[in-house]
Amino acid sequence: xxxxxxxxxxxxxxxxxxxxxxxxxxxxxxxxxxxxxxxxxxxxxxxxxxxxxxxxxxxxxxxxxxxxxxxxxxxxxxxxxxxxxxxxxxxxxxxxxxxxxxxxxxxxx
Amino acid sequence: xxxxxxxxxxxxxxxxxxxxxxxxxxxxxxxxxxxxxxxxxxxxxxxxxxxxxxxxxxxxxxxxxxxxxxxxxxxxxxxxxxxxxxxxxxxxxxxxxxxxxxxxxxxxxxxxxxxxxxxxxx
Numbered sequence: 001x002x003x004x005x006x007x008x009x010x011x012x013x014x015x016x017x018x019x020x021x022x023x024x025x026x027x028x029x030x031x032x033x034x035x036x037x038x039x040x041x042x043x044x045x046x047x048x049x050x051x052x053x054x055x056x057x058x059x060x061x062x063x064x065x066x067x068x069x070x071x072x073x074x075x076x077x078x079x080x081x082x083x084x085x086x087x088x089x090x091x092x093x094x095x096x097x098x099x100x101x102x103x104x105x106x107x108x109x
Numbered sequence: 110x111x112x113x114x115x116x117x118x119x120x121x122x123x124x125x126x127x128x129x130x131x132x133x134x135x136x137x138x139x140x141x142x143x144x145x146x147x148x149x150x151x152x153x154x155x156x157x158x159x160x161x162x163x164x165x166x167x168x169x170x171x172x173x174x175x176x177x178x179x180x181x182x183x184x185x186x187x188x189x190x191x192x193x194x195x196x197x198x199x200x201x202x203x204x205x206x207x208x209x210x211x212x213x214x215x216x217x218x219x220x221x222x223x224x225x226x227x228x229x230x231x
Contacts, residue, residue, distance in 0.1 A: 031217065041147075041200055043222035045111075048209070050217075086152065088220075095141070097220055099152045 002027045002091045006100035013077050013107050021072040021103045023087030031090035032063055033097070034072050038083045046072070046085075077107045112136050113205050115223035122193055123231055130188045130226045132203030138183035139205035143220065144176075147200045159186040193230040201226045 003026040013019055025032075034046040047054050047061040049070065054061050058077075063070040074081055084104050088097040112135040122128050132142055140161045145153040157178050158166040165178035175197075177189040186205075190197055202225040206218045 031219075033220065035222070041202070041225040041227070043202065043204075045219065045221060048217065048219045088153075095158065096143075096155055101152045 004100035023070040029089040029091045111221045113223040134205040141206045142186040
């Protein structure tokens with residue numbers, strides 16, 4: 001099946017800093033989603049982005065499908081951005097999302 | 110839009126009892142729902158795919174007789190953990206797939222997740 005690798009596994013920032021999270025995948029995809037899992041366990045949809053670039057406030061994402069990676073940018077980070085960020089993909093005729101192991105982000109005040 | 114609820118949010122039960130978890134799509138109809146399991150500090154592991162009106166499709170290694178799934182309507186799927194044991198303690202999360210308009214790209218299926226249910230088996 002498709003493999004998803006996220007980096008870095010852990011990231012500690014000071015409030016106000018910017019960061020880039022990466023997601024590499026092993027095959028072509030027709031669905032790529034970024035999620036934020038807050039400390040209470042809720043997964044929040046950030047982006048549906050199998051290709052191209054999207055922005056939503058301080059967050060933006062870019063997927064380069066031909067090179068099989070996606071980047072999530074967080075600017076001017078806030079303590080509420082803390083949590084785990086997951087990348088999940090679906091490829092080919094597969095109906096299932098495959099999740100990466102996530103990036104644990106800690107933003108300190 | 111695209112809200113998925115789960116009930117209960119937390120449950121503690123004795124070993125040997127059965128626990129039912131409900132997953133509802135509140136503002137859209139979902140022909141397909143998914144059940145995941147997450148251990149502490151780990152990623153989500155897909156357990157099964159729930160299809161309205163038909164049998165669930167289980168992932169390899171998931172016991173279908175232990176984890177009973179019913180998708181009785183377009184807005185409700187249930188997961189029943191039968192004869193629960195301490196090793197079944199985990200965080201269970203459901204998701205529902207909703208067609209979303211992508212404009213010129215047509216429609217795509219985006220998954221939306223419930224808040225999860227933390228199961229503790231004593």
